[in-house]
Amino acid sequence: MKNRVLPLLRGLPRTNTLLLTILCAGASTSFAHAQGCLAAHTSQPVISALTDDGHGGFNRSGLHGLTVEVDWRSYSSFRHFSGEVENTQRAVLNTQIKNHQNIYEISASYQLTPRWSVNAFVPVLQGTRNQKYPPNGIYDIAGIGDMVVGAQAWVFRPPTENGGNIAFSAGLKLPTGLNNGTGTGVLKGVTQKYTADQSLQPGDGTWGFTLGTQAYKTTYFRTTAYFQGSWLFNPEDTNGVPTFRSQPGENVMSATDQYLFRGGLSRHVPKVRGLAASFGGRMEGIPVRDAFGKSDGFRRPGYIISIDPGIQYSYHRSILSVNGPWAIQRNRRASVTDLAHGTHGDAAFADYALVVGLTHSF
Template identity: 70%
Template sequence: MKNTVVCTVILGALASGFGASSARAQGCLAAHTNSNMQSCITSNGHDMPQSTSAFLRHHPLTVEVDWRSFSSFRHFSGTVENTSRQVNGNFIPNHQNLYNISMDLQVSPRWSVNTFVPVLQGTRDQKYAPVQKVEIAGIGDMIVGVQGWVWRPPTEAGGNIAFSAGLKLPTGINNGMGTGRLANGTVQKVVADQSLQPGDGTWGFTLGSQAYKQTYFHTVGYFQGSWLFSPVDTTGVPTFRTAKGEGVMSATDQYIFRAGLSRHVPHVYGLAAAFGGRMEGIPVRDAFGKSDGFRRPGYIISVEPALQYQYRRSMISLSAPWAVQRNRRASVTDLANHTHGDAAFADYAVILGVAHTF
């Protein structure tokens, strides 16, 4: 067989289509899902079946588990880092582990149905607050949806584009009580910061697209983009903030865009390397509905090297998005109050994914 372009249609809690929109930004921006690194890769052809339709009939289900870990500690207002917070020791360390379980059922060569279940575990050291260290863990908002390719795979042109739509279910914990520790060591339950809430507990929907095209030297160009729409104004969960309009948490839209190049590593069976860029974040104003309440809008732009290894019906992927620009934009309440809050961002994240087709 000739070199064949294989495009994995699994996403990590908002990736391969609708998944990507719920990507979690590397910091206090309250996006609550993952985006896996299973993008389009170049295969050497040995793992591809002679008949795609026959393969799908016998192996229609793919299950994937993704893990994303990062620690945010650099505070930004706009694109300017507030280095004084590190100097004065009042920066807020925020460490999070985000797990995403996704299932993709291929009902035909063109169409698939998907389910994404995110789980968050995090800690936050609020050095200046009465309750300093807060820990929380729980399930986020699930997404169920469908994805379809424009042309029936595999295409002779070496490229294709898919569109997806999904429904976000209010399964996520949005008023999670974290275990907090006072300065004297006393333990008590407190409402966790918005960045630690596993979900927002509201209905929403996602729209996404992904595409690939084989180019020169057996290199594949890829693109993924997705937007999570949250029409509900606020979650109704108190923030205990005193600034006008910031008494409850906002239900926010979220987005992610990724693009780059991927190529099979010569003479290494099943291994592909990719390099690209990604942008993810939360808008100041949602596309639908109001945008009241407290939110930390902004975005992070990263360069993203990645490796993928495929053996028969299993695949493992590893990537490390490294931030090149961080921007904590002024929120609706910031603009109304003539202020500009900040948010903590990480320098990089580590994303590991494992998938198997049954």
């Protein structure tokens, strides 16, 4: 719900390079990607893929430059929540639904000027789900998600003398994703191919746009504070894909907005060249109502708040990052159809996720 722009901030001091590598991780595989059934499978901006030449400096090969990033995010959701209350009885009765997802993304950014860059993101999702309500079955879906193309601009021309900067980004979401993947299920005694749950669909197949911002500032004790915020706007109401749900108004999938906010502190690890550690928090999810257009159809609105520790290692023109967001609050909010019928559906959330990213600048 990961957002992902990869500008090169050439000429920054080595300390800032190491500290800011935190911003290449954590959000890198989806726009929101709430850890569970909150279906959010589009991209999230990354603040900076900074390069280190391995000799205490930066890659200064020229103004123009291409950066490529490959990310992987994996999680398993199994804890069901209605509101902030966990439905522990589902585990006791063995009715909980287990969702496992691997989400990959290939992204590329090209630096046009020190302030401006253009970018493109291609997400790929593979997921399995043991669905225990009709149509019952084990669903396994894989496919390309909705691509995003866009641009980002820094407010101040890098490098800045005050050790801080802020950027704004915008992107166009293309309806390239698989949104009607099917699996074998059983409905009213009939075994055949049925549309998989919304959480397994790699994309929603609608046009949309993204807006984002990201900032950093060097603070005391050679520590850098960072912040990211992004929102995916889906103006279309529904995408027309059937859900086989019985509650009125939930027969087709909703085209949902998605959001992600994260921030924290990062610091170079003393006496270890190229290594930085970070700690922060993140909030991601799907709103009950979209910012534009209607919010009909089936959706699982809600959010997850996590602590977000990570490490990053920079070597020459490459950065390896590993983050482990751990949930501390989960909330499955009532949807528009829930409110209309006096009900409150649930959603399965994960305890944690593993996020690994590899960035290389050419």
